[in-house]
Amino acid sequence: MIDGWVRNRDEPVVRLAVLDSADRQHEIDFVVDTGFSGTLLLTPEHASLLNLTWAASENAELADGTLTRFDFYLCRIFWDGEIRTVSCAVCDGVPLIGTRLLVGHELTIQFTRSGLVAIRPYADNPADDVD
Secondary structure, three states: OEEEEEEOOOEEEEEEEEEOOOOOEEEEEEEEOOOOOOOEEEOHHHHHHHOOEEEEEEEEEOOOOOEEEEEEEEEEEEEOOEEEEEEEEEOOOOOEEOHHHHOOEEEEEOOOOOOEEEEEEEOOEOOOOOO
């Protein structure tokens, strides 16, 4: 189970441990964004700090329909008690968790100041492989 909190009454946040290229852990706060269909999004500063491995550049569609080119990196995170390698988009903004990472999980959010956020795997529905 992954727990978090609601920041400023409308931003569900969870803190994940992300591994850098030397296997050091860095705690990063991610906003849970159900409008983002990717896995993770990190800032260029985080990608540099973590020394992430570049994987590809691809076009992606933003919520407003705009096509934008993103660099994608391989990123290792602690998720459900295990180290998992996932694809991570990099761009300016705030770190995000997208719906691809939530596959096979239940998301509960109490939308109030300091409300609880919980991400729990379904007992009878294991997560599909995430790239």
